[in-house]
Amino acid sequence: MPxxxxxxQRINSVTSxxxxxxxxKMVSAAKLQKTQQWILNARPxxxxxxxxxxxxxxxxxxxxxxxxxxxxxxxxxxxxIIVVTADKGLCGAFNMNIIRKAxxxxxxNKGKKIELICVGKKGKKYFEKKGHTIREEYINFFNKxxxxxxxxIMNIVTTSFLKGKYDKTIIIFNEFKSAIQQNIVExxxxxxxxxxxxDEKFLASYLFEPxxxxxxxxxxxxxxDVQIWRVxxxxxxxxxxxxxxxxxxxxxxxxxxxxxxxxxxxxxxQDNITKEIIEVSSAAEAL
Amino acid sequence: MSNNKSPKKLxxxxxxxxxxxxxxxxxxxxxxxxxxxxxxxxxxTAFLTSITxxxxxxxxxxxxxxYIIHNGFSEVxxxxxxxxxxxxxxxxxxxxxxxxxxxxxxxxxxxxxxxxINFRRAEFALKxxxxxxxxxxx
Numbered sequence: 171m172p173x174x175x176x177x178x179q180r181i182n183s184v185t186s187x188x189x190x191x192x193x194x195k196m197v198s199a200a201k202l203q204k205t206q207q208w209i210l211n212a213r214p215x216x217x218x219x220x221x222x223x224x225x226x227x228x229x230x231x232x233x234x235x236x237x238x239x240x241x242x243x244x245x246x247x248x249x250x251i252i253v254v255t256a257d258k259g260l261c262g263a264f265n266m267n268i269i270r271k272a273x274x275x276x277x278x279n280k281g282k283k284i285e286l287i288c289v290g291k292k293g294k295k296y297f298e299k300k301g302h303t304i305r306e307e308y309i310n311f312f313n314k315x316x317x318x319x320x321x322x323i324m325n326i327v328t329t330s331f332l333k334g335k336y337d338k339t340i341i342i343f344n345e346f347k348s349a350i351q352q353n354i355v356e357x358x359x360x361x362x363x364x365x366x367x368x369d370e371k372f373l374a375s376y377l378f379e380p381x382x383x384x385x386x387x388x389x390x391x392x393x394x395d396v397q398i399w400r401v402x403x404x405x406x407x408x409x410x411x412x413x414x415x416x417x418x419x420x421x422x423x424x425x426x427x428x429x430x431x432x433x434x435x436x437x438x439x440q441d442n443i444t445k446e447i448i449e450v451s452s453a454a455e456a457l
Numbered sequence: 458m459s460n461n462k463s464p465k466k467l468x469x470x471x472x473x474x475x476x477x478x479x480x481x482x483x484x485x486x487x488x489x490x491x492x493x494x495x496x497x498x499x500x501x502t503a504f505l506t507s508i509t510x511x512x513x514x515x516x517x518x519x520x521x522x523x524y525i526i527h528n529g530f531s532e533v534x535x536x537x538x539x540x541x542x543x544x545x546x547x548x549x550x551x552x553x554x555x556x557x558x559x560x561x562x563x564x565x566x567x568x569x570x571x572x573x574i575n576f577r578r579a580e581f582a583l584k585x586x587x588x589x590x591x592x593x594x595x
Contacts, residue, residue, distance in 0.1 A: 194460070211474070211475050212474045212475070212476075215472045215473060215474045215476075215541060216474075217465075218472055218539060218541055222505065222530065222532060222541075226505075278589075288505050299517055325577075331493075376503045376505050377502060377503065377504045377505070377507040378504075378505050378506070379492050379507075380491055380492065380506075380507065384507075385505065385507060385530075388507050388530075392530070395543075396474060399474055
């Protein structure tokens with residue numbers, strides 16, 4: 171049986187832990203609000219960009235542009251996988267879910283050359299230990315997220331793709347559904363597959379400068395840039411949401427623990443008092 | 458343009474990944490296009506171009522506003538101009554010292570000629586620094 175003093179110590183330590191977890195919950199809630207706002211702010215930009223890109227792409231033959239060219243699954247020899255995890259833990263199964271999905275994708279692409287691009291410290295540490303080839307790593311930037319980060323990733327990805335280093339680039343990330351729900355998403359970044367040819371011809375009578383193919387090139391890069399930026403924001407939001415929930419649960423169970431310990435403490439104290447009274451009264455009787 | 462007392466206005470909309478930067482009616486915009494500066498007034502031909510680092514001048518009435526813009530696209534369409542850019546700054550926000558440092562750094566990196574990516578990055582940084590200094594000097 172622990173002594174009174176030991177129980178008191180435990181109550182104190184759990185109380186301070188609870189303070190920390192509830193503070194972390196507040197911080198996550200504030201950060202979540204910020205990244206959420208950023209996602210909303212990025213929307214008009216990416217919408218306008220997509221509109222221009224779509225109509226310009228529909229004027230060009232799909233197979234003419236290397237970044238748009240469709241590829242058959244059998245022809246894929248090498249794959250780059252971008253794994254987006256968090257830099258920090260304490261956010262439930264957030265990181266583990268992504269890692270598990272990435273492992274699944276790696277298994278699916280067995281026999282092909284696979285290289286990883288790790289965004290976030292947790293994924294990098296895990297895959298490093300497992301002995302996978304990590305081509306690039308981007309760590310410790312989620313607390314000061316800037317648009318330059320996504321541009322860097324985009325540059326690496328497109329340059330190595332155009333050089334023929336990879337036939338396909340996949341990105342795996344947590345998508346923010348709501349504070350309590352994240353979706354794991356696996357998406358093909360390159361070659362660009364998601365948008366279909368459109369009939370929209372609103373650029374029909376436009377003048378272009380520089381020529382169309384060069385413009386298209388830049389537009390596709392910008393498009394990828396924004397895509398990656400959105401992924402980073404989504405993942406960051408999802409991380410904050412997951413941490414908020416995890417910390418909320420931790421705060422709750424710390425509260426329960428304090429209640430249990432206090433009960434135990436009071437029991438023990440009452441026992442001691444009773445014991446002392448019995449001792450005193452039996453000593454008095456013996457006199 | 459005609460000598461009409463109240464010339465028709467042009468709707469200017471500047472969008473960045475961080476939100477809509479500016480949206481207002483103006484008389485004229487001068488944009489640093491990839492093939493040189495060009496001015497846009499009401500009734501311009503439909504035109505799509507990329508933008509390089511430079512100063513963006515906006516005239517409305519007697520007022521002239523200058524911003525620094527780095528890379529992007531502009532879509533001109535008779536009565537409106539849409540500009541998509543990642544970075545746009547006001548001249549008063551520019552830190553001249555930092556821009557000079559960045560310029561020197563970029564120049565040094567360009568001489569090193571390491572990898573292609575670093576080269577392009579340095580080139581971009583140099584352009585950006587020069588554009589910043591140009592406006593900051595005024």
